[in-house]
Amino acid sequence: MQCLELIIPPLPQLLTIGHSSWMPGQQHVARSFNVYDMLFVTKGTLYMTEDDIPYEIKEGSMLVLEPNRMHIGHRPCEEVTEIYWIHCAHPAPSRIMDSGQISWSMPFTKGTNDDLAPHHQVMYIPKFTNIHIPDILPILQQMLELHHALSPASSLSLQTLLANLFVELQTAARTGYAPRSRLLCDQSIAYLQQHLTRPFDAKHMEQTLHFHFDYLARCLRKYTGMSPLQYLHDLQVRKAKSLLENTELSVAEIGQQVGIDNANYFIRLFRKLAGITPGQYRSVRIGRV
Structure with missing residues (x-):
């Protein structure tokens, strides 16, 4: 599945949401404007072309039309077609990626007290895909109701619902079409996070996730570049910081909190990954508060 990569924050801003039923013979006019146009078809089929690429948006599917690209209905509807549409303002996508190649679990840079601007983050939404209508229809309907009676009391809730919609779409892109290796990578990361303070046990990981450890390790390394033990150490040092x-x-107490009872080993591991000892790290960080 192709996904649009959007740089955040800020999140895309809602401009409008609408709902209509198109009769047989109706088709979309030609248009190009500087907004995202998200189309959700809940009945029938909508025929759209974007920059000479034709799409058939059938019941239970969606298409995101990108800013400043020409789109037009290349064929009239052949049956009653029900659609929701959302217009959003946001810069053009930085790139388009296949969902299976996205490093979903790669940690972003952690914020610090010295930051004056947010660190670079990204979100992903499917370009064109099937969707599970029952998951998103309640969100679309609530957004439509709030938009019809928009006020200071409802505008924040409306933007929050849009964020919830993006979460649903990104989750679908991450889980519904991801290769097994990506899903096992994510499961391995979740296991390591949940067992952060437990002594590393390859056999226990294998029994918990029901896959051979060597295969789990290959999946994790494919997307993170680290073995399970290396990833666990990275998590431990991040928490220690x-x-x-x-x-x-x-x-010593912090070492125990992150699952390393041997203080000398904890100091050596911390210095190996952070470049300085825990005491030096604390002195540097506290000195900047």
């Missing part, structure tokens, strides 16, 4: 910055726990 947060504890060093935000608590007064001793270095």
Whole structure:
């Protein structure tokens, strides 16, 4: 599945949402404007072309028309066709990627007290795909109701519903069409996060996830570049950094909090991954608060 990569924050801003039924013989006019036009078909088929690429948006599918691209209905509807549409303002996508190639679990850079601007983040929405209508129809209907009676009391809820819609679409892109290796990578990461303080046990991981450890390790390395143990160590050091910055726990106590009882080993591991000792890291971070 092809996905549009959008840089955030800010999130795309809702401009309008609409709903209509198109009769047989009706077709979309030619238009190009600087907004995203998201089309959701809940009945019938809508025929659209974007920059000479034709699409048949059938019942239970969606298409995102991109800013400043020419789109036109290349063929009239042949049956009653029910659609919802959403217009959003946001910069053009930075790129288009196949959902199976997206590094869904790769951590972003952690924010610090010194930041004056948000770190680079991205979100993904499908370009053209089938969707599970029952998952999104309630969101579309609520958005439509709030938009018809828009006021200061409802505008935040409306924008929040749009964000919820994006979450549903991104989840569908991540899970519904991802290759098994990507899903197992995500499951491995979830396992390591849940067992952060447990001594690493390849056999337990294998039994919990019901796949051979070597295969799980290959899937994780494919998308993160790290083995399960390396990824666990990365998680432990990330948590240790947060504890060093935000608590007064001793270095040994922090090591225990992240699952490493041997203080000397914890210090060596921290220095290997962070470049400095835990004590030096705390001194640097506290000095900048």
